[in-house]
Amino acid sequence: MAQIEPQAIDEKTIGTSEGQPTLDDGLKETGSIEPRIDPAKERILLAKLDLMFTPVIMLVYLSCFLDRSNIGNVKVAGMPEDIGASNQQFSTAVSIFYATYVVFETPFAILLKKLTPRVLLSSLCIVWSLTTIFSGFIQNVGGLYTSRLVLGACEAGLFPALTLYLTTVYKRDELAKRVAYLFSCTALSGAFGGLLAYALLQMDGVAGYAGWRWVYIIEGIFSVVIAVAVWFGLPTNPAEAWFLSAEQKGIMRIRQEQTAQYMGSDELDWEEIRIAFKDPKVYLSAVIQFCQDILLYGFSTFLPAILKSAGYNSLQSNYLTVPVYMFGAIVFIAAAVASDRLRLRSPFILLANVFGIVGYIVLLTVPSNNGVRYFATFLCAVAVYNGPGLNVTWINVNVAPHYRRATSIGVQQTIANTAGIVAGQIYRTSPYKLGHSFSLGALCLAQVMVVVKMFYIRWWNTRKEKIARGEIEDTRKYKTGDRELDFKYHL
Incomplete structure (x- = not known):
């Protein structure tokens, strides 16, 4: 059944005035009256859903990314020296997080409906929160490795689960804006994390603990509170x-x-899972996401260190990240709104990546001008958040039904998040030329793959139209879900 767009109010429109069919009346009718929605009432409904769901979803992802990326803040505050970690060992600690992260993403995505979002997300949030708190008491490299592995396992289910939950609330052409709210939290966590780290580092010496320890402890306590909000704020069935x-x-x-x-x-369908594993657009999306995530993880984790290498001190390198992250979030939300209205995804990814390419070229070629290098981080931020965020939306709106989509997003994220391992290894020592060069190359490869996927999607749309008109033979192996003739892929 094709998606029905809201239509003008008429005698069949739901909930418009007395004497007309009620919602329940409309739902009970099976043939003569097709229930329609008053667009004004639907806008009010969407506003209420945004008001109630979006803060909870944003807060949980904010706390997740904060707990994941604060290792960049504590690095410039002396944590490696306090626990006796070398540069190589610290880079390993950053990368090891993704060893467990990529293993658990697809299983958690598939199990979301069975376990329910409330149970799955609240449980994971509590465990990673306690792990973050305990990270404030580690004394050696082994303790750091252990905490990062546990964090990776717990946070693996978060992003796939949240994006899938959004698909149960919003339609395809409403999704990018809401994913932008979610994904902008990666930027906001950097901004908030920079401010919070700056404040908490002032606690250096309180109760005999170093400032970096207080960063972990306080941020972990914040995440425990968020777990309670998740439990009460995300109903299993949004319609109720x-x-x-x-x-x-x-x-x-x-x-x-x-x-x-x-x-x-709602029933678990293994055939849908098998179809997803055979879908070329899933792997094209995964390669694009891998390239974009190299930027995301390298930039969000090491931006304080990048700014410190540009000549700023430890405190400046934390609070100067705030404008960069805020700019990235604002640009992403604006692009996502336009993407939904036009039902276009790939052109916005391509355009955002151009800014990133220029930014990384500046970081590589202007070694001595701090102001110019700082400006370049703003250019990089455009690609850092738009690229991965819109690409996630692109795969979500183009795969159906649920279990095929759940598997697709799980596979995409599993492959893509190995980029975190790469990011931890390429950003080792100042002035981070290897990291910037690798990020630039990843952006260029992403551009090529976006174009390839765009032509693949367009080919499928054209093929479906020709089959529907009887111009070519129908040789589709799968004819359900997103392969149905009336399901049009978003470019």
Whole structure:
């Protein structure tokens, strides 16, 4: 069944005035009246969903990325020296996080519906929060390695689960904006993390603990609080959320009917999982995401160190990250809104990456001008957040039904997040020329792969149109979900 767009109010429109069919009346009818939604009421519903769901989703991802990336803040505060870690050992600690991260992503994505978002996300959040707190008490490299492995295992399920949860709430052409809210938290965590680290480092010596230890302890406590918000804030069925009125719950049920093709059955279907593993666009997406994630993880983890190598002191290198991260988040949200309205994904990725390419070239070729190098980080931030965020949206809106999509996003993220291992190894020593060069090369490769995937998607759309018109033979091996003739892929 194709997705039904909201239509003008008429005698079949739901919830418009007295004497017309009610929501329940509309839902009970099977043939003569097709329930439609008053666009004004739908806009109010979306605003309420954004108001209630978005802060919870943003906060949990903010706390996750904060706990993951604060290792960059504590590095410039003397943590490696205190625990006796060499540069190589510290780089290994950054990379080892992704060893467990990539292993658990696909299983957690597939199990989301079975375990429910509330149980899965709350449990993982509690465990990684306690691990972050305990990280404030590590005394040696072994303790650092252990904490990073546990963090990786717990945080593996978060991003796939949150993006999949968004697909149960919003339609395809509403998704990029909401993924932008989620993904901008990687930028906001950098900004907030820089400010928080700057403040917490002033606690150096309090109760006999170094400032970097307080960074871990306080940020871990913050994450425990977020776990409680997740438990109460993310209902298993968004259509039955406690904050919706009876009329709005009815509208949500109609929206679920309209997106039935996209969502599919709630029952675990191994055939859908097998189809996802054979889908070329999943692997094209994974390669693009791998390239973009090299930037994301290298930039978000090592930006304080990059700024310190540019001549700023430890405290400056933390608080100067804030404008960079905020700029990246704002540009990403603006691009995502435009992407949804136009139902285009690839052109925005290509354009954002151009800014990143220029930024990394400046970082490599202007070694002595601190102001210019600082400006270059703003250019890099455009690609760092737009690229991976819009690419995740691109795969989410182009794969259906749910278990095929869950597997696809899990596989994409599993392959892509090995970039975290790479990022930890290429950003070793100042002035980080290897890291910047590798990031530049990854961006150029991403551009090529985006174009390849764009032509592949366009070929499929054209092929479906020709099959529907009877111009070519229908040789599709799979004819359900996103392979149905009326399912149009977003470019």
